[in-house]
Amino acid sequence: MPVTQRPLHLAVALDGPLQHPDAAAHFVRLGQLAERGTLDFVTLGDSFTGPGLDALAVLARIAPATDRIGLVPTVTTTHTEPFHVSTAVSTLDWVSRGRAGWAVGVSTTDAEAALFGRRDAAPPADVWREAGEVADVAARLWDSWEDDAEIRDRASGRFVDRDKLHYVDFTGSTFSVRGPSIVPRPPQGRPVTVIDATGDGDGGPAAEEAAAAYADVALVRAEDPQAAGAARTALRERARALGRNPDRLIVLASLPVELYSSGDAVGLADLLGDWHADGAADGFHLRPADPARDLAHLVDGTVPVLQHRCLLRRFYPGATLREHLGLPRPANRYALAREAS
Template sequence: MSSTSGRTLLHLAAAVDQPSAYDAGSYVELARLAESGGLDFVTLDDTFARPGPEALAVLSRVAPATHRVGLVPTVMTTHTEPSHVRAAVATLDWVSRGRAGWRIGVSTTEGEARLFGRRQAAPADELWREAADMAASLWDSRIGPRPPQGHPVHVVDATEGPARPVAARYADMALVRGANPAQVAAVRDRLRNEAAASGRHPDALRVLVSLIVDLGDGEYAAEPGHGGGGPRQTAQGALYRGGPVDLAELIATWHAEGVADGFHLVPAEPRRDLERLVNGTVALLQHRGLFRTFYPGSTLREHLGLARPAHQYAVTGGER
């Protein structure tokens, strides 16, 4: 991670999911808002059963309308040919000039399996092993040139056990949904230990706490800040409900305690909450010197302080 005057800076990202939005313009608006706050990246989730436009196609449309913020769609490895994943994610990296990430997803439901008709739904362990194989072999083939970052940034939700070995070995960013700071810190420690055991330097893996944030609106008062109570667990994930100032304090406290390297924030109401995050929470963290005020480079790897991966099959004379 980058630092200022010896002080480690946070990483911050936000989701731009809008379940009822079919117009790419609304996603452009949210991504530009995130970019105005200097956020590392935005995510857009996807499943085969989700109605609406494909996440990767939406962010490919967002790419030319933004300049610095990273763009990370969920792309499934299950039921998808590796060559198609490679081509699609590499294209996003090219059109964004090195700002693409890949949130690796697996499909575990029988309903989604029936959409393809080739096989039944497999156990999660098996699907994540398949995802690991794809993550390990996708970018350094001799089929064509590597994308601008070498490897687009790999993001894995490591909340559930079967995904953790993949995150530890192949992810650049691991997301952990948790309301208890001690539990999140324990997962982070385990991921770093597993990364080291696989031959990676643990600092090459960033761990972000993923929180749903509900910051209220002008029609009613937001609930009081949580203080030491923290978020509460819900069926959708850990939920913070309060004001932007209290959220900034929570983020600063958890970061100072070494709980995580940063936060992935999921607005409960996209436009309202993302605006309050950028203009309130992020501005406060910048004022305290905990988050940057400008982008250090142009690629997502540069934002995250991640090195460009070496080519597995590099030969004298340079890589392709």
């Protein structure tokens, strides 16, 4: 039975052919265009060996040129120190005033492993289990400063209340982190964690487990609404089994799109509306074939149709990415434990 109609979430990938002499300006224009369409967030892929700019640096450049759009770069956890991952994403949240997320990425190739020379490439199941541990410790590091840990008392010379800084003392399968972070707790408490539950096609059960355990937003690649709906149900059930509130896990169907005309854009609105009415997903992460062309059709064609049908907001009611997604700001686990004791 179709679910009750409710506003859907909409995000878009900025990846695509790039032939612009000024890449930074190109991405700024795309980010501003996505914001005009009141999309929840944009994503930008990354890898150690692929061409292009560092995704996190690009979105940090977009941050001061936008006001509301969420910014979600891919951050590869394999071969990268979890402490550095946490610090970089936290910094993006500060730069964007609470609009940051991160898409958890992994590396499985010998070529990328050779760049670091510390260990051999590992199977997808192993690196996705490690990625889940990185997501876990990143959240702990973001909590390692309580919200009011900063004192900034010039008279006494005290910058921070040391009693409100906490060691995370985390030991994973391939790393250990003591903490605390070197960056104060981010504006959102914890930036939004996005995980592709299909592991970009090769993650298997380990990617699904990481998404169910640690994601705020899970992406599902499916060819029909039935498959997407089944994946959403499975992820929510697994999240519940892990002790999470499944309503705190947003599942987006990640779909490739190619728009050549306004007719295509209206047809896409019909498809998204039908999938959403069937309960296939909480919204959509669209992957345009050519963002420079397709994003304009999406914003000027698909978005107005969805807004007219009351399926997409006409303005941003909040300022942070968590507010766009309807996710609460998480309580600090260490502050809760201290208060309880």
